[in-house]
Amino acid sequence: MRTAMLALLLGAALPALADEGMWTFDNFPAAAVKAKYGATLDSAWLDRVRRSTIRLSNCTASFVSPEGLILTNHHCVEACLANLSSRDQSLVQTGFVSRSRNDEPRCATQVADVLQAMENVTDKVMQAISGLDQTAANEARKKVLTQLEQACEKGTRLKCESVTLYQGGQYFLYKYKRYDDVRLVLAPEADIAAFGGDPDNFQFPRWSLDFSMLRAYENGKPAKTPDHLPIRFAGPEAGEFVLVSGHPGSTERLDTRAELAFQRDLVLPNWLLRYSELRGRYIQYGKGSEAAARIVEEPLNSLENGIKVRRKLLDALHEDSLLEAKSEAEQALRVKMAGDASFGDPWADIARATTIERGLYLPYLFLEGAGGFNSATFRYARTLVRAAAERGKPNTERLREYADTALPRLAQQTLAAIPVYPELENLTLSFSLERMREWLGPDHPVVRQLLAKDSPDSLAAKLIAGTKLADPAIRKQLWDGGEAAIAASNDPMIRLALAIDERSRAVRKRYEDEVEAPITAASEKIAAARFKVYGTNVYPDATFTLRLNYGTVAGWNEDGRDIPPFTYLGKAFERATGSAPFRIPDSWLKVRDSLDMQTPFCISTTNDIVGGNSGSPLIDAQGRIVGLMFDGNIHSISGRYWFDAAKNRAIAVHPAILREALQKVYHADTVLRELGVR
């Protein structure tokens, strides 16, 4: 393992080993693929796949019909399902099947972005920061990116976002067509979509029907989407060459040892401790009544996924050889750069910055990160307070998330009518206030300010009972009313957001100047050195931007045992216990006798994917969908830090089970016709 990891860590800047790599579409190693697999992926192929691939707010998806029909995972639309639910009825539990176009409800905060163009703006950024010290450069870098985004959007109808690749080695503008009207077409019941629940999450063999369908609308009508991917319902062969197009969220394969140690020592343990406790509060709360169980289901599922991921990330960072290999890779590059006196020691610069970060982390997390104020209404209050203040400033002087190009999306998220449950608000806010007091200490100024004569419970109760921000009409008034409306508001959550704003901004400023500025400057240096020494035939860390990777349909060997790459429907019925999360829904039990128990269910492949790739199409060499990515195996989690070619596997829903479900269980005839079945 040691050798493999060192090779990888150097290899992050060498032609990738095995089938590792999350390649940008402008730098895909088509020649290497041709040589190894004989597949010809020309620019027409790449363009069509790119224009058929969708970035949702939290996932990937793809167009599967010319009329805007979208295929993605169930867990990618779980928040939408929860938003369309109430105390009395949960679409997460019941599922949803649209019977006609008029019947497709809108996912209030969802968008679908399709990448149209990529522009390299590295030179413009470098020019803007040239000659500046680290702190000034950090501010100038943000300003120029804001300017470039703004200029890009002017005169086009595209959504322009800057992207930092290779830890600052390249800066790009990515230009998207955005659909901001996305509606729900079909979702199975959570019991089958997430069959196996948290225990089976990141496991394989697996039997989760983790799919759903959305539709993009334009001007109130289904969008025209000539670029879309056909589905090959028979699915792929074992060993077949396959690709995944999608938006891997975030990896840290190029991060330094000091940055990884910071994750290991502070970020991961702190998160895991706090959110394991919240998990316990959610579970216990959900036992109170069926309504309680319904409203807690979606946040609990999301939390449990986060816990499992971070638990395995911490395991990965406890592999001392990984950190040692990092040190060796850093030393190797340091030696190669020894002749360049101006190079200095950027790794030491980063280590120094992370030492400062250790001192700033908790106040940043609880105040600026709002970790002490875990409540939907507080998040609304924070956004309304800051949007009002920031919109009064010139565009480039604002906090980046309030720049003009960001405001339409922010308004959509802030003003959407989605349910807010006061009982859940009380739970999460009281919890987070109590943990803020624990981690910052009862004598921290903000803790004294808020809790000198209140308990976390009593303060949360007052705030939640008093705030009106659960009402979207009130939020609209405050959004439209701007600074004057905020100043005049006596909403207690608005007053709270105002009361802690100065201290929150102060810790953010310190973080930006003392941590972000030196780390960004040093990372740019390291990135430039890597390009110089190892060349440019490399892939950047994941940044929730479009990537393409390739691999094969294959299982792996676990402790001497071969895991085959396919599972079949029959086994799901064998494993069912009758109780969640191993309960097969009635809709399936009713038609059990008509189902083909030999239908393939899930697929294991060697593709290099991470969170964010959920919902990605698994594609054959002809550009047809042969699977729907929804997870990785347990070894895939360490893919955040390095790619283990022997054991890291991606998991997809097999298209045959999609057809079986649509035909025999959900009777979704119109959808099937739209997919070209029969």
Next chain:
Amino acid sequence: MRTAMLALLLGAALPALADEGMWTFDNFPAAAVKAKYGATLDSAWLDRVRRSTIRLSNCTASFVSPEGLILTNHHCVEACLANLSSRDQSLVQTGFVSRSRNDEPRCATQVADVLQAMENVTDKVMQAISGLDQTAANEARKKVLTQLEQACEKGTRLKCESVTLYQGGQYFLYKYKRYDDVRLVLAPEADIAAFGGDPDNFQFPRWSLDFSMLRAYENGKPAKTPDHLPIRFAGPEAGEFVLVSGHPGSTERLDTRAELAFQRDLVLPNWLLRYSELRGRYIQYGKGSEAAARIVEEPLNSLENGIKVRRKLLDALHEDSLLEAKSEAEQALRVKMAGDASFGDPWADIARATTIERGLYLPYLFLEGAGGFNSATFRYARTLVRAAAERGKPNTERLREYADTALPRLAQQTLAAIPVYPELENLTLSFSLERMREWLGPDHPVVRQLLAKDSPDSLAAKLIAGTKLADPAIRKQLWDGGEAAIAASNDPMIRLALAIDERSRAVRKRYEDEVEAPITAASEKIAAARFKVYGTNVYPDATFTLRLNYGTVAGWNEDGRDIPPFTYLGKAFERATGSAPFRIPDSWLKVRDSLDMQTPFCISTTNDIVGGNSGSPLIDAQGRIVGLMFDGNIHSISGRYWFDAAKNRAIAVHPAILREALQKVYHADTVLRELGVR
């Protein structure tokens, strides 16, 4: 820090630096103390202090009157207070003041042990294992210890326990006088005893009146205790030489790097994740009603203490320099032993064993460790099932915890009438079943055996509703009835304990043969090498046996800020919020005007203590009590692995606040008279 730690790690086998060290009474460095502090601690002094110091089942305590009166911490009697409580009334919340001897209720499972003699039996153990392979030696070692204990108890009325010191460098028999009738005399309300609660736990400055009083009884009458310690109510001076006599629970300062890495990678993260979640479940459950809050209070407090400790232990092990220093110290000793061909590489042996341990840890934890069956009635069932089976075997063939010398205590614990709350049993059992399924996986044989057609909730509900083991009379029948009664029982918890017993014993056997045996053998070798190279003027790791350590009354410097060693009553009133855990009880508010706000409250000292020392007397050179140890500062937690002389501080309740409370708040006149006040 690095240098200091390396010095320490070597220094664990060198005359201790600073005032570090948990010395056994037979090897106390009286000469060094005389030279440094001018104090003469002769054998009469040591004998008197030893015979005045008490080991409770979970803490330390001391005799403070000739009539068996015992001083210890509130948190040491919290379980007793909870056992004497009900859904309707909590002595944890209300406190308790006995008004006469007839009024002192018994703590049903508490004992008070006083060390009478120590016998070195190392040669006998070495003789018993001579020439055996590791596995056989491991069994023979246990057998001879059982035999030695049994022989020791025959013909005396003493309780004999074997003790392993220096990781196997020495074996002792410790001989105790045991009082198994221990009664409650006085406890303040938790609000003042644990003022500051979990947020202030392991913090200083501090204002917790963490004291209580018990009394040892013999033959139904207060015990005669001519050896006891007078209290010097004025308390110590800043800088004064002070000692702590007590029973530090467990340290791992002599453990190897591989053993510490195992703690860091598996034991601590797993525990923290699971119990943080249980914390959340407890807290949420306690919000349901006042009765719920009452019955959850004691287990929650205990859990939160455990979480804080382990959180900081994990922090300590993330200090890479600690592990590097371990490696260097190991290498230094390896080099010194290079001439001895028979020495081999015991560190490598231990590392190999911990690799096996990584594979066995989870099944051991959930099955043999009963981590999957967190329920008082399951623990009763396990004990009853195993006691019945083991008592049928010859004494030396039994699992050690069922040897003849252990049975009286086991019976006391198993048969005591203490409350069992089904609602809490459901909570903890369902939780632990769910986590067993998570960590072992839904396809583990025991998980399939139990949960193939049940959810954790439904199985827990059936077991708790069906078991009668909450009734002590039923437990008595099964204890007395032995194997036949167990075989005939249809109690579902007994059936469960039987159903998993074979698999549990199997994983224990593998653990003993493949992990414990090689680690014990290698540890004995390392211990012998340490004695050979560094001599015997050293202290062993803590083992919850009697130790004496010395230091001074002193604060420390925290990030450039001097923390003074005393706190005063007035500040507690300033910090009070009116809500738990910062609520001052009514009994204090009523007499507020009569209190001297300048009364010293808590004391910081440099003594080297850990958990288990709670309740220890802080003693001056004349053998008078000048404080009651109850905690350490946040830096003391890493004392498990090394002693940080600059920052590790012990915390005591000041005797002046004890007198103030007894006189003005609790009007405990008879107790005061017994303590010789006025």
